[in-house]
Amino acid sequence: MSTHPVTFFSPGENADEVERTNLLDLDREGLRAFFVELGEKPFRAEQVMKWVYHYGVTDFDEMTNISRPLRERLSEIAEIRAPxxxxxxxxxxxxxxxxxxxxxxxxxxxxxxxxxxxxxxxxxxxxxxxxxxxxxxxxxxxxxxxxxxxxxxxxxxxxxxxxxxxxxxxxxxxxxxxxxxxxxxxxxxxxxxxxxxxxxxxxxxxxxxxxxxxxxxxxxxxxxxxxxxxxxxxxxxxxxxxxxxxxxxxxxxxxxxxxxxxxxxxxxxxxxxxxxxxxxxxxxxxxxxxxxxxxxxxxxxxxxxxxxxxxxxxxxxxxxxxxxxxxxxxxxxxxxxxxxxxxxxxxxxxxxxxxxxxxxxxxxxxxxxxxxxxxxxxxxxxxx
Known part of the structure; x- marks a missing residue:
């Protein structure tokens, strides 16, 4: 039996006290509705899902096929945080x-x-x-x-x-x-x-x-x-x-x-x-x-x-x-x-x-x- 150190992979741990929507809580339908509510096209959901689930990206600034204003908005109101x-x-x-x-x-x-x-x-x-x-x-x-x-x-x-x-x-x-x-x-x-x-x-x-x-x-x-x-x-x-x-x-x-x-x-x-x-x-x-x-x-x-x-x-x-x-x-x-x-x-x-x-x-x-x-x-x- 071996035990690993526990300092790896803590997405969202530096987030401030502002309550954000955790995008891991939303399935595709829920994420599409989230973006529509922001005034965005529903396909933004698929773009973000690919970054999160296929590439493991948690920083919105790295999602380069999304406009800068939207990335900045997401950084204010959303997060990607696992246990x-x-x-x-x-x-x-x-x-x-x-x-x-x-x-x-x-x-x-x-x-x-x-x-x-x-x-x-x-x-x-x-x-x-x-x-x-x-x-x-x-x-x-x-x-x-x-x-x-x-x-x-x-x-x-x-x-x-x-x-x-x-x-x-x-x-x-x-x-x-x-x-x-x-x-x-x-x-x-x-x-x-x-x-x-x-x-x-x-x-x-x-x-x-x-x-x-x-x-x-x-x-x-x-x-x-x-x-x-x-x-x-x-x-x-x-x-x-x-x-x-x-x-x-x-x-x-x-x-x-x-x-x-x-x-x-x-x-x-x-x-x-x-x-x-x-x-x-x-x-x-x-x-x-x-x-x-x-x-x-x-x-x-x-x-x-x-x-x-x-x-x-x-x-x-x-x-x-x-x-x-x-x-x-x-x-x-x-x-x-x-x-x-x-x-x-x-x-x-x-x-x-x-x-x-x-x-x-x-x-x-x-x-x-x-x-x-x-x-x-x-x-x-x-x-x-």
Whole structure:
């Protein structure tokens, strides 16, 4: 594990006290409206986006195809400001984790996971999490607020700049983004939707819509709204094959039980594009949800849905009360799924030596939810 200095890339840090519009908060439509309001032509939006997202320029004076009067005006009323890097750590397996300051004594984390065929960035959408899944370190940290658009896309923007600094040839840039970090994305739709539009916009991050994935614990009404708003991939944090067990592991299930959740998944797939599938995330908890009967229940739950099941070894954290399933149990579970025709992947744990593995992101959260009171009581699955 290595730790990097934290003095690089702090755009906007010398700005004065005048409140400015952060252009990273605006998708293409919003930026076009911004320029029209200034009395400018809408195409100024595309010009500025190219400078910001393609060239990483934050100083309006460097945007030479824009008139000097407009550059001066933008310097007065606008800024390009991403979250400030507090810390950057490298895992022995190549995973990298950033800690970003976002004000108010709060910080968030995001993780870069390089692989042979993709370079994935796992980003956060909330400060903490508004849900209380019992096996998740982020849930234990509590909840403070939703992130803004600039705080969401700023993680990608800063990660790309950091990676480019270390790899000037560009072979380590971000190719895939998953909204699986801190927070429940669908409880922050106001910021998440424009952020997603920026990720797949050719003038911004230009990611393939199939390479941008939103993970949800099952906020059913918002799943439908997301499908209508933007075309990206979907992952569902399932973790249990029946309502009784899922009520304990993912308490949101009490509001949106499995029959509602699975119906929403089928609606997501209902446009006739059989290339689509849904990824189901399933954290493997020793003796809790990893028995053969759970695997058979999961097969029945999924039926003939185009789906992939991602079996995730539980990543322990202090006070969790859970243990990771054995490798034997995980492989047995995967075999049952595969033998019944379900595509199943047993994921490798990445970045656990720097607490960057799935479920370990916590950052620093000034908790307004008083979540600690709920977790102070013994919960299902806790063991000595």
């Amino acid at each position: 400030q890097v507090l810390n950057c750590q490298d895992s022995a397996d190549g995973t990298r984790k950033w800690l970003f300051a976002i004000g108010g004594g709060n910080s968030i984390e995001c993780v870069f996971i390089p692989d042979e065929d993709r370079n994935t960035l796992c980003i956060s959408t909330q400060v903490g999490c508004a849900l209380d899944c019992s096996f998740c370190a982020t849930a234990r940290a509590g909840f403070n607020r939703n992130l803004t658009v600039s705080e969401i896309v700023g993680q990608i923007w800063m990660a790309n700049r950091s990676l480019l600094r270390d790899h000037p040839q560009g072979e380590r840039g971000v190719s895939n983004v998953v909204l699986m970090g801190m927070g429940e994305p669908l409880l922050n739709m106001k910021a998440v939707v424009p952020a997603l539009k920026l990720m797949i916009d050719d003038m911004a991050f230009a990611l393939s819509k199939r390479h941008v994935t939103v993970s949800t614990s099952g906020v059913v009404p918002k799943m439908d709204r997301l499908h209508e708003a933007v075309d990206v991939s979907l992952a569902v944090s399932l973790h249990a094959p029946n309502d009784t067990l899922r009520d304990e592991l993912v308490p949101l299930n009490k509001s949106h039980p499995l029959d509602e959740l699975m119906a929403a998944c089928w609606r997501w797939l209902a446009d006739g594009n059989r290339k689509k599938h849904i990824m189901f995330e399933y954290v493997m908890l020793d003796g809790v949800n990893d028995r053969p009967e759970h695997a058979h229940e999961l097969v029945s739950l999924l039926g003939n849905m185009p789906a992939k099941v991602n079996l995730i070894p539980f990543n322990p954290f202090e006070g969790s009360g859970y243990r990771r399933s054995s490798e034997e149990a995980i492989q047995r579970f995967a075999k049952i799924l595969r033998d019944r025709g379900v595509f199943a992947i047993a994921r490798r744990t990445r970045g656990d030596d720097i607490d960057a593995a799935c479920g370990q992101l916590a950052g620093e959260v000034e908790d307004r939810s008083k979540r600690w009171r709920k977790f102070a009581e013994p919960r299902f699955g806790e063991r000595a």
